[in-house]
Amino acid sequence: MTPGPVPDLGPDPFVRLSAVTKRFGAEAPALDAIDGTIAGGRITGLVGPDGAGKTTLIRLMTGLMLPDEGTVDVLGYDTRRNPAAIQAAIGYMPQRFGLYEDLSVQENLDLYADLRGLPKAERARTFGELLDFTDLHRFTTRLAGKLSGGMKQKLGLACALLRKPRLLLLDEPGVGVDPISRRDLWKMVENLTAEGIGVVWSTAYLEEAEACDHVFLLNQGRLLFSGPPHEMTDRVEDRVYRLSGIDGRRREQLARLLDEEGVVDGVIQGEAIRLVMKPGLSPPSPAKDGDKATSHAVVAAPRFEDAFVDMLGGGPGGRSKLAETQKTFTAEGGKPVIEARGLTKRFGDFTAADNITFDIPRGQIFGLLGPNGAGKSTTFKMLCGLLKPTAGEGRVAGFDLRRDAAEARNRLGYMAQKFSLYGDLSVIQNLNFFAGVYGLSRLAKRERIELMTQIFEFRSIHDMSAKDLPLGLKQRLALACAVLHEPEVLFLDEPTSGVDPITRREFWTHINGLVEKGVTVLVTTHFMDEAEYCDRISLIYRGRSIALGSPDEMKARVASKDIPDPTMEDAFIALVENSEANEAA
Structure with a gap:
C-alpha cells in the first residue's frame, strides 16, 4: 500500500496528554496524572x-472513553468535545x-468499508492496495477464523487502514505472532510513518519497544x-554480564544466582547465563567444581528489557514454591519420556505435519518453533493425544x-495456546473442575487446591470469574490447573503469549524448577528469548522439521561475517529463509 499525503499539522503534536487520570471504581487509578505528547511520522511505543x-x-x-481528570487532545480536537472528528x-x-x-477476508474488508463509509467508487483500488500491502491477495476467500495469527493481524491492520488515517493506534498487534510475521508488520508500519502518519504501538514484547522512535x-x-x-x-550500560562455561545444570545455577545479593535479573541464554547487576557490583560466580571456578563473565551489550526489569525493581527471584512441593521423577534406563516417530497429519490433500521425528529425555525442555501455520500446534496436539495422526506414532x-x-x-499436564479454562466459572470452580477431571481423591483435591491457592496467591480472587482476570493471572490459573495432579510431562502451547516480562520470568522460574525435579516439558513459543531455555529445539516450517538441535547449535548454523553473534531470532529467520531458498532451487 502507498498511503497518500498526510495533512501537515505543523509543529503541533498529534496527541497531547495533560494530567490524564482515569479510575474504575474504588481501585487505584488505571492512569494517574499522565503528561506527554505524541508526534506524527514516528512510532511511539506504550510499554508496561x-x-x-x-x-x-x-x-x-x-474518544471511546473519557478521562476523569485532565485532557486528551488528538489531532487538534478535545476528546470530550469532538470525539466524532477524532474517530473519522x-x-x-x-x-x-x-x-x-x-x-x-474479503467479507471483512467489505463490512469495515461500509462501517467506515468508504465510497463505492474507491473500494476496488483501496482493497487492491491493502491486499498488496498485507500480502493477503491469495486468501480473500478464506474465513478469518482459519487464518494464522500473523495473517489475522495483517487483516486487522488492513481494516484499520481502509480510510487513510492521520494517526494509527495499535493495541498489542504482535501478540501471538511469529518473528517473521512481526517483522512484516513492522515493515508495513514503518512505511506508513515514512508518509507522516503517526503510530502508537502498545506492546509487551520489549524488542519491539526497542525499535520504536519514542516510548512511554x-x-x-x-x-x-x-x-x-x-536513553533507557x-x-x-556496563551492568549486564554474560556468564559462560557454566559447570553443572544451568537452571539450578540460575536459580541460585537470582537469589544472590546485587543480582537484579537473570535469564538463560543458550549455554550461558545473562545477569543484570546493581550499580557498582560485579557478578557472583556460579557454584564451583571443587575449588576451581569453571565459568567466566564478560560485559554484554544492554537491552531495553534489561533496563525495563531494572526500573521495575528486578525480577521475581530464583525460588519456585511450586517446584519445592513437586515430587521428583527419576530417569528409568535412559528411555525417552516423549517420542515422535514419523508423525504425519493430513487434512484432505493438505499435509499439516510431515514425518516429524524427535525424542525428549527425562528432565529436559524441548521447544517446537516455527512461523504461524507451520504445523507446530498440529504436532503438539498429536503428542497430547488430542489429534489422531494419519501416520507415524507418538x-x-x-x-x-x-x-x-x-x-x-x-x-501429562496441558496448557493450551488459547486460554483453555472456563471463563464463566470462578477461579475456585476451575480448580475444582480440573481436580475432578484428573481424578484426584477428595483429600488430595483439597490439599492440592489449597497449595495452588497459596503458591499463586488466589485467595483474594477465588470468586472472580476466570474471563475477568488480567492476562497474567489467567496464565497463572491455567498453569495451576495443569499441575494439580503433579504430572511428569507438561505440554505448554505458547504459555506466555501477551504477558509482560516480569510475569514471564515468574512463569519460567516455576518451569525451570519443575524440570530440575525431573518433569519433562514440550513448549511452543514465539518469544525467541524463551527458546533459549530449551535444551533442544525443532524448527518446523511448512509441516516439516527443517532444523533440530540446541539453541547454540541453531545460532552457530547461521553465524556469518555479517552476523558473527546471531540471536535466536536471527537464527529463526535465516533458517526459514534458507529452507525457502532450497525448495525454490
Whole structure:
C-alpha cells in the first residue's frame, strides 16, 4: 500500500496528554496524572506490565472513553468535545481480534468499508492496495477464523487502514505472532510513518519497544519514563554480564544466582547465563567444581528489557514454591519420556505435519518453533493425544498414543495456546473442575487446591470469574490447573503469549524448577528469548522439521561475517529463509 499525503499539522503534536487520570471504581487509578505528547511520522511505543494502563490510554485517545481528570487532545480536537472528528481521522486496531471469524477476508474488508463509509467508487483500488500491502491477495476467500495469527493481524491492520488515517493506534498487534510475521508488520508500519502518519504501538514484547522512535513506560497507571529507547537502555550500560562455561545444570545455577545479593535479573541464554547487576557490583560466580571456578563473565551489550526489569525493581527471584512441593521423577534406563516417530497429519490433500521425528529425555525442555501455520500446534496436539495422526506414532511416558491415549493423558499436564479454562466459572470452580477431571481423591483435591491457592496467591480472587482476570493471572490459573495432579510431562502451547516480562520470568522460574525435579516439558513459543531455555529445539516450517538441535547449535548454523553473534531470532529467520531458498532451487 502507498498511503497518500498526510495533512501537515505543523509543529503541533498529534496527541497531547495533560494530567490524564482515569479510575474504575474504588481501585487505584488505571492512569494517574499522565503528561506527554505524541508526534506524527514516528512510532511511539506504550510499554508496561499487565494492568499498567496501556489499553486504557489508547481507548482514551480514540474518544471511546473519557478521562476523569485532565485532557486528551488528538489531532487538534478535545476528546470530550469532538470525539466524532477524532474517530473519522484515526485508525484503531484493538487488542482482541475485532474482526468476524465466520466471514472471509474479503467479507471483512467489505463490512469495515461500509462501517467506515468508504465510497463505492474507491473500494476496488483501496482493497487492491491493502491486499498488496498485507500480502493477503491469495486468501480473500478464506474465513478469518482459519487464518494464522500473523495473517489475522495483517487483516486487522488492513481494516484499520481502509480510510487513510492521520494517526494509527495499535493495541498489542504482535501478540501471538511469529518473528517473521512481526517483522512484516513492522515493515508495513514503518512505511506508513515514512508518509507522516503517526503510530502508537502498545506492546509487551520489549524488542519491539526497542525499535520504536519514542516510548512511554507505564506501571500501575504511572508514567515512569518517556523518551527514546536508547536513553533507557543506557541506564544499565556496563551492568549486564554474560556468564559462560557454566559447570553443572544451568537452571539450578540460575536459580541460585537470582537469589544472590546485587543480582537484579537473570535469564538463560543458550549455554550461558545473562545477569543484570546493581550499580557498582560485579557478578557472583556460579557454584564451583571443587575449588576451581569453571565459568567466566564478560560485559554484554544492554537491552531495553534489561533496563525495563531494572526500573521495575528486578525480577521475581530464583525460588519456585511450586517446584519445592513437586515430587521428583527419576530417569528409568535412559528411555525417552516423549517420542515422535514419523508423525504425519493430513487434512484432505493438505499435509499439516510431515514425518516429524524427535525424542525428549527425562528432565529436559524441548521447544517446537516455527512461523504461524507451520504445523507446530498440529504436532503438539498429536503428542497430547488430542489429534489422531494419519501416520507415524507418538509415545508419552511409555504409552502409545494410538492405543493408550487415556493413560498417556493422565501422565501429562496441558496448557493450551488459547486460554483453555472456563471463563464463566470462578477461579475456585476451575480448580475444582480440573481436580475432578484428573481424578484426584477428595483429600488430595483439597490439599492440592489449597497449595495452588497459596503458591499463586488466589485467595483474594477465588470468586472472580476466570474471563475477568488480567492476562497474567489467567496464565497463572491455567498453569495451576495443569499441575494439580503433579504430572511428569507438561505440554505448554505458547504459555506466555501477551504477558509482560516480569510475569514471564515468574512463569519460567516455576518451569525451570519443575524440570530440575525431573518433569519433562514440550513448549511452543514465539518469544525467541524463551527458546533459549530449551535444551533442544525443532524448527518446523511448512509441516516439516527443517532444523533440530540446541539453541547454540541453531545460532552457530547461521553465524556469518555479517552476523558473527546471531540471536535466536536471527537464527529463526535465516533458517526459514534458507529452507525457502532450497525448495525454490
